[in-house]
Amino acid sequence: MSAVAVSGPIRVATLEELRARGVIVVHGADRPIAVFVHDGHVSAVDNRCPHLGFPLNKGSVRDGILTCHWHEARFDLCSGCTFDLWADDVAAYDTEVRDGVVYVQVSARLRTPFGDEQQQGTGSGFVLDNEGYILTNQHVVSDADVVRVRIGEGDKLIEADVKGTDPSSDLAVLKVDPAEVGGELHPLELGSSSAVQVGQPAIAIGSPFGLQGSLTTGVISAIGRPIRAPNGFQISGALQTDAAINPGNSGGPLLDAEGRVIGINAQIETAGGSRSNSGVGFAIPIDTAKQAIPALKRGERIRRAYLGVSTTDTANGSGAAIAQVSDGGPADKAGLRVGDRIVRVGGERIVDSDDVATAIASRKPGDVIEIVVQRDGSERTVRVTLGTQPRSVLPAQSTP
Numbered sequence: 001m002s003a004v005a006v007s008g009p010i011r012v013a014t015l016e017e018l019r020a021r022g023v024i025v026v027h028g029a030d031r032p033i034a035v036f037v038h039d040g041h042v043s044a045v046d047n048r049c050p051h052l053g054f055p056l057n058k059g060s061v062r063d064g065i066l067t068c069h070w071h072e073a074r075f076d077l078c079s080g081c082t083f084d085l086w087a088d089d090v091a092a093y094d095t096e097v098r099d100g101v102v103y104v105q106v107s108a109r110l111r112t113p114f115g116d117e118q119q120q121g122t123g124s125g126f127v128l129d130n131e132g133y134i135l136t137n138q139h140v141v142s143d144a145d146v147v148r149v150r151i152g153e154g155d156k157l158i159e160a161d162v163k164g165t166d167p168s169s170d171l172a173v174l175k176v177d178p179a180e181v182g183g184e185l186h187p188l189e190l191g192s193s194s195a196v197q198v199g200q201p202a203i204a205i206g207s208p209f210g211l212q213g214s215l216t217t218g219v220i221s222a223i224g225r226p227i228r229a230p231n232g233f234q235i236s237g238a239l240q241t242d243a244a245i246n247p248g249n250s251g252g253p254l255l256d257a258e259g260r261v262i263g264i265n266a267q268i269e270t271a272g273g274s275r276s277n278s279g280v281g282f283a284i285p286i287d288t289a290k291q292a293i294p295a296l297k298r299g300e301r302i303r304r305a306y307l308g309v310s311t312t313d314t315a316n317g318s319g320a321a322i323a324q325v326s327d328g329g330p331a332d333k334a335g336l337r338v339g340d341r342i343v344r345v346g347g348e349r350i351v352d353s354d355d356v357a358t359a360i361a362s363r364k365p366g367d368v369i370e371i372v373v374q375r376d377g378s379e380r381t382v383r384v385t386l387g388t389q390p391r392s393v394l395p396a397q398s399t400p
Helices: 015-020 091-098 286-297 330-334 353-361
Strands: 010-012 023-028 031-038 041-044 060-062 065-068 073-076 083-085 101-112 115-127 133-136 146-151 158-166 171-175 201-206 214-228 234-241 253-255 261-268 281-285 309-313 320-325 341-345 368-375 378-385
Touching: 101 133, 115 201, 133 286, 158 286, 171 286, 201 234, 201 261, 214 353, 234 261, 234 286, 234 353, 261 286, 281 286, 309 353, 320 330, 320 353, 330 378, 341 353
Parallel strands: none
Antiparallel strands: 010 083, 023 031, 031 041, 060 065, 065 073, 101 115, 101 146, 115 133, 133 171, 146 158, 158 171, 201 214, 201 253, 214 234, 234 281, 253 261, 261 281, 309 320, 320 341, 341 368, 368 378
């Protein structure tokens, strides 16, 4: 049985149509799911089932039953189902979005005892609109003296201005003169990260190791991951993907099956000192970027709520223990102490340190919130007026 080969998402309504394309239909969890078999391997097509949310290394079909050996689950074949099928061939999307993806080259002057040295780095980005605005990562351009970009398949580097940066979200907006582009700009369509589901297809395009226009595919491996921003604060809600992301991909788009941007590729998980892809990459959710882009275009500093504590997870997995309180910060003024265990913030239950950071991130400076803590065996409620997040924090496990 061959793999699905279509030029984009299609809709099919019957079992016969699916089988004509080499697709088997099964029931997964409480919904039907389509899968295909290729070279003895079973992979998900509709990736919304928690059991088949990613390609499987082992699987077999016998007597109308699909057995997935990886998790020892069995699914019965069904009929009369409707599916959105992910294209095995993503060339159509590559053609549509490539002209909106940007290669970013930065130059920085490094002072040494032997004189000044020029250092260069590369990253990625993508076009936001026809006015010449480009989105990338803050860490790509943070130390740059000069930023140049190459847009799409263009053959010349164009100098870009850094209009605004936000180290708390690791985002930056650049601006080029559209007249210098030498052709029409092709903004990418922004999707919504709130609708992203584990297992759905993901496409990363960028310039890993300076190789412009490289495309990799995978799936969304997890959602809601906390990652560390360049200034030490937490970025909540990151998307995890197994689409290959390497140095140079930073700032490039993570796309869904429709070619819409759902995230900004930012980090990879590494082991053993290697800086290359390990199958665990993280993208800043596009909904976070949408909130920041208007202010970054204007060159404004983005003001975020600040509690002024660092926290650690508790041994019993219930609440977050305060490990440090910033002198003179909002928590200090409200009377929170080291050793307090935060169990609720603004009525929301706190399970771990990440929950505290997420709860504070959804507020604004000046908001008054109630924080419930466990102290000396009793529970007490403290009202805190949130401050404005400073530009950076001291190293800590979690600092909202």
